Amino acid sequence: MxxxxxxxxxxxxxxxxxxxxxxxxxxxxxxxxxxxxxxxKIIVGVKADYKPWGYRDENGNIVGMEVDxxxxxxxxxxxxxxxxxxxxxxxxxxxxxxxxxxxxxxxxDRPDRRKLVGITQPNYYTSGTNVLAPKAVGIKQWDELKGxxxxxxxxxxxxxxxxxxxxxxxxxxxxxxxxxxALRDKKCIAWVYDDSSIMSDLASGNWNDFEMPLASEDDNxxxxxxxxxxxxxxxxxxxSGMTFNWHQSGxxxxxxxxxxxxxxxxxxxxxxxxxxxxxx
Amino acid sequence: MSDAMIESIREFFRQLAETHPxxxxxxxxxxxxxxxxxxxxxMTIQLSxxxxxxxxxxxxxxxxxxxxxxxxxxxxxxxYVQFFRNTPPLIQLLFFYFALGQFTPTYSPDGWLEQxxxxxxxxxxxxxxxxxxxxxxxxxxxGIEAVPESTIEASESLxxxxxxxxxxxxxxxxxxxxxxALNNNLVNLVKTTTQAIVIAVPELLYQLVxxxxxxxxxxxxxxxxxxxxxxxxxxxxxLGMNRWERGMQIPGYGA
Numbered sequence: 241m242x243x244x245x246x247x248x249x250x251x252x253x254x255x256x257x258x259x260x261x262x263x264x265x266x267x268x269x270x271x272x273x274x275x276x277x278x279x280x281k282i283i284v285g286v287k288a289d290y291k292p293w294g295y296r297d298e299n300g301n302i303v304g305m306e307v308d309x310x311x312x313x314x315x316x317x318x319x320x321x322x323x324x325x326x327x328x329x330x331x332x333x334x335x336x337x338x339x340x341x342x343x344x345x346x347x348x349d350r351p352d353r354r355k356l357v358g359i360t361q362p363n364y365y366t367s368g369t370n371v372l373a374p375k376a377v378g379i380k381q382w383d384e385l386k387g388x389x390x391x392x393x394x395x396x397x398x399x400x401x402x403x404x405x406x407x408x409x410x411x412x413x414x415x416x417x418x419x420x421x422a423l424r425d426k427k428c429i430a431w432v433y434d435d436s437s438i439m440s441d442l443a444s445g446n447w448n449d450f451e452m453p454l455a456s457e458d459d460n461x462x463x464x465x466x467x468x469x470x471x472x473x474x475x476x477x478x479x480s481g482m483t484f485n486w487h488q489s490g491x492x493x494x495x496x497x498x499x500x501x502x503x504x505x506x507x508x509x510x511x512x513x514x515x516x517x518x519x520x
Numbered sequence: 521m522s523d524a525m526i527e528s529i530r531e532f533f534r535q536l537a538e539t540h541p542x543x544x545x546x547x548x549x550x551x552x553x554x555x556x557x558x559x560x561x562x563m564t565i566q567l568s569x570x571x572x573x574x575x576x577x578x579x580x581x582x583x584x585x586x587x588x589x590x591x592x593x594x595x596x597x598x599x600y601v602q603f604f605r606n607t608p609p610l611i612q613l614l615f616f617y618f619a620l621g622q623f624t625p626t627y628s629p630d631g632w633l634e635q636x637x638x639x640x641x642x643x644x645x646x647x648x649x650x651x652x653x654x655x656x657x658x659x660x661x662x663g664i665e666a667v668p669e670s671t672i673e674a675s676e677s678l679x680x681x682x683x684x685x686x687x688x689x690x691x692x693x694x695x696x697x698x699x700x701a702l703n704n705n706l707v708n709l710v711k712t713t714t715q716a717i718v719i720a721v722p723e724l725l726y727q728l729v730x731x732x733x734x735x736x737x738x739x740x741x742x743x744x745x746x747x748x749x750x751x752x753x754x755x756x757x758x759l760g761m762n763r764w765e766r767g768m769q770i771p772g773y774g775a
Contacts, residue, residue: 328733329729329733332736333739350736352735352736352737353736355541355736355737356541356542356736356737374632376631376632377630377631377632388630388633389633389635394717394726394729394730394733395729395733396733397733397734399730399733399734400730400734411640411720412720412726412730413718413719413720414717414718418614418618418718418719418720421618422618422720425618425621425622425634426626426632426633426634427621427633427634427635427636428633429630429632429633
């Protein structure tokens with residue numbers, strides 16, 4: 241009896257608070273898109289703690305590769321750009337609640353996330369999972385992490401994969417600063433994170449006694465996102481087109497170079513794949 | 521509860537997640553995720569119980585030292601109370617684990633790792649107990665000051681020592697006065713255990729945050745569970761404290 245009441249109650253709550261499901265193209269209201277156009281400003285959620293994709297420069301301005309992409313979007317629409325710093329743990333909520341119009345925030349494209357936000361195709365970048373480990377330890381194989389404490393950041397989807405596949409004991413901190421400090425304090429044997437971010441750490445010169453010794457795994461494309469209700473409407477279709485052109489024109493490869501990111505084979509392949517057949 | 525019934529409940533929530541992607545109660549139908557929740561719950565219980573007991577012990581001892589004839593003992597307690605009461609517990613946790621953690625002895629299982637003898641769970645227990653203990657010292661002091669001077673003089677005239685007076689006369693009376701305030705502080709302590717997430721203590725919040733990061737659709741469901749668990753936990757604590765309070769009541773004394 242009680243159980244039934246609880247179940248009914250939960251169902252009631254669930255039904256009452258259900259919000260936007262993906263809509264068909266013929267239901268397009270283009271609310272957010274119209275708001276951007278009429279207001280003359282697009283608000284884009286980007287990272288502020290993920291150098292060089294999105295971070296703060298000496299003046300406190302948010303800059304980076306993804307901010308440049310956001311600027312491209314604003315320019316193409318002919319509106320002003322406002323960037324808002326988001327975190328992995330709140331970026332989808334910001335978009336759902338309308339605090340931002342869209343998001344370009346180093347987000348891996350995962351099936352679960354596609355249920356909540358409108359991730360457009362094609363993807364614009366990719367990264368794999370790797371570890372930053374001290375040279376002194378000399379890790380060669382993923383298997384060597386078994387039973388060892390490995391630092392990570394709350395919010396990364398591969399924490400679970402590394403724990404389950406290789407038996408590593410993932411100690412996940414709330415921020416990257418804490419996780420990296422714990423690695424320096426020798427509280428863990430490695431720090432598990434995106435290979436692209438680790439590469440930029442190594443390039444910074446602050447991690448000379450460390451290395452990225454493993455073969456990257458679980459290569460996962462990144463997705464930018466619009467509100468889920470507008471995925472198949474003007475906004476989503478427009479962003480698909482933007483991304484396509486970024487690949488075809490070589491803009492993404494150019495930005496990768498500009499921000500000192502190690503060239504990824506993924507962008508080369510996509511550039512080839514989408515090549516204009518009439519181009520010289 | 522029969523297996524068929526459990527399965528039908530699981531099936532219901534599996535369906536709910538399909539039809540309502542924001543209400544993915546994954547910990548109900550996925551045994552692996554359920555286990556993580558239970559692990560976190562168990563850690564929260566352990567943290568809470570150990571910290572509650574230690575903080576009360578710290579409070580009793582601290583309040584006793586505050587009445588000491590030795591000036592340095594009184595100063596020590598005063599310094600301790602000021603330090604722990606006036607700084608945020610979040611910063612205490614970070615400071616203890618990262619800063620003080622460097623000075624504790626370590627052992628190395630493989631030549632590189634330096635595992636401190638005090639783990640992050642250990643630091644969380646130390647830091648949270650001392651944090652709540654500082655308040656408890658003051659709470660017990662207020663109780664002690666409510667014990668009439670004449671009562672203390674009477675016990676001294678009976679030949680009781682300083683410690684005997686404290687244990688057999690002052691504390692039992694002071695306790696009754698202190699209980700409502702102590703109650704509040706312990707409730708706060710149980711809730712503050714969630715802050716141990718910053719030093720990666722795998723308590724309930726840590727596990728639930730990890731789960732809704734792995735399954736974004738489970739965020740609402742995880743938050744609902746968080747509230748339910750804490751309402752339950754704090755409810756049990758308050759119920760126990762209230763019973764204790766009633767059990768110790770002396771007619772005509774105190775509230």
